[in-house]
Amino acid sequence: GAVVSQHPSWVICKSGTSVKIECRSLDFQATTMFWYRQFPKQSLMLMATSNEGSKATYEQGVEKDKFLINHASLTLSTLTVTSAHPEDSSFYICSAQGSGEKLFFGSGTQLSVL
């Protein structure tokens, strides 16, 4: 089946630094990628949708200047958390969609901001 690789799995950073998370589709071209955030004991919350070659569409309440999304190719999307603060600590998950309707998820990134 289709595989989505998300890296890194864990990251610890100091407050004020920026963190980049990569999401790659390994065996298919992902025309659309989604970024989600999951706080403990809560369901996944969609942050933004990105289509290859165009600007990401952010959900209400998500700061686009803080969560920079780049989808420069059909196999790679990146989420950069800029000037991270402890309240940004969360589990971030990407998903990718090819020509069909199925979504395939990455394994997630646990971000801890000290």
Next chain:
Amino acid sequence: QKEVEQDPGPLSVPEGAIVSLNCTYSNSAFQYFMWYRQYSRKGPELLMYTYSSGNKEDGRFTAQVDKSSKYISLFIRDSQPSDSATYLCARMDSNYQLIWGAGTKLIIKP
């Protein structure tokens, strides 16, 4: 009212029992439903997806959609401890966005 309602549990059953996980939805515009399983600290994995009413079976798993009552179910036969996870139902809208339930934590006791 949330578009997709799901009891967060936890639901605890003995090994070998039949498990029934349920969700209700309120928007009928686009009826593509999915069940995901998520182990702790891992991304969700797609178990099954269904379109329209009826049953769909895959091994020990059966997904059922009842459009008249706006009810979707996932049944697990011969449950195993390895089935212990959080199960999320989702409805896909016409923009391919997923509307998620809160997830039900399932515990299978050996």
